[in-house]
Amino acid sequence: MNVLVNGERCELPEGCTVDEAVERSGAPTDGRGVAVAIDGEVVPRGRWSATELRPGQKIEVLQAVQGG
Amino acid sequence: MGLEIAGRTFSSRLIMGTGGFRHLDALAAALEASGAELATVALRRVDPSARGSIVEVLERAGCELLPNTAGCFTARDAILTAQLAREAFETDWVKLEVIGDDRTLLPDPTELLEAAEALVADGFTVLPYTNDDPVLARRLEDAGCAAVMPLGSPIGSGMGIRNPYNLRLIVEQAGVPVVLDAGIGTASDATLAMEAGCDGVLLASAVSRAADPERMARAMRLAVEAGRLAFESGRIPRRLHAEASTPTEGVPELT
Numbered sequence: 610m611n612v613l614v615n616g617e618r619c620e621l622p623e624g625c626t627v628d629e630a631v632e633r634s635g636a637p638t639d640g641r642g643v644a645v646a647i648d649g650e651v652v653p654r655g656r657w658s659a660t661e662l663r664p665g666q667k668i669e670v671l672q673a674v675q676g677g
Numbered sequence: 678m679g680l681e682i683a684g685r686t687f688s689s690r691l692i693m694g695t696g697g698f699r700h701l702d703a704l705a706a707a708l709e710a711s712g713a714e715l716a717t718v719a720l721r722r723v724d725p726s727a728r729g730s731i732v733e734v735l736e737r738a739g740c741e742l743l744p745n746t747a748g749c750f751t752a753r754d755a756i757l758t759a760q761l762a763r764e765a766f767e768t769d770w771v772k773l774e775v776i777g778d779d780r781t782l783l784p785d786p787t788e789l790l791e792a793a794e795a796l797v798a799d800g801f802t803v804l805p806y807t808n809d810d811p812v813l814a815r816r817l818e819d820a821g822c823a824a825v826m827p828l829g830s831p832i833g834s835g836m837g838i839r840n841p842y843n844l845r846l847i848v849e850q851a852g853v854p855v856v857l858d859a860g861i862g863t864a865s866d867a868t869l870a871m872e873a874g875c876d877g878v879l880l881a882s883a884v885s886r887a888a889d890p891e892r893m894a895r896a897m898r899l900a901v902e903a904g905r906l907a908f909e910s911g912r913i914p915r916r917l918h919a920e921a922s923t924p925t926e927g928v929p930e931l932t
Contacts, residue, residue, distance in 0.1 A: 616722070634725070644720065644765035645761075649757060651764055671721060671723065671761055671765065672721070673742070674720070674721045675731055676718060677696055677718065677774075
């Protein structure tokens, strides 16, 4: 299925979870300092492995940068 | 006594923004020289090519991390960004920024107040970047914000404190700490803010874009300390005419 990970089209297997999208984004795999939103809703880290992705979803994988 | 916000005490009254440094080593050196114990970070899409971790730089510098909502133009985006930051960094502190104009980067007052109310209700410790408007500052305090952070002048402008009168009014009425945020150009601007009774100063560009960020960071540290000491020490009143500091009694007759 196709999803958008940080604005990039991404082909992922059916039934995969937020964990795979985080890995695909290039974020540290332990998820430390990383946050995820799907279609404008926060997905807490504790629910990444239980949250299945659906086709067409927009997944934002974010981490700290310099700013402010 | 240091800077006390929401029951936490910081011995430094200088809060560092981390934007604009050319690389993380320059940031690390400036943080060290600044003595700051609190520093802002932003949230952006993961960049797999990025080298080094700003979170680790802050940890090594002994700085607590203060996530911001930079780049948000609506209350909705700012609220979501704050919630994401809470997930990423396990802190409920947030520097709330809701911008209303991309040329001046001035805050949008109505969106800011709406976001502040929602985030306070959601359990956040909210430090709003606000206009130098005493009425808005009071509304933000009434909404439950842990501090108010009025601008001296637009972000990155280096124009100093354009409305010292408004700043005095904000300080005079505030029941929460007042942190001057944005517009600092050089050390004397930071001192003026502290002499006006601000509880702290937050700055980034003045250090990160200085020719020598590390030395400017030290200058800011000293400026904030000097301004606070002067404020606490009670300056002399201004007077029109001179007042001799040497005794007028016992002057010899020499001719």
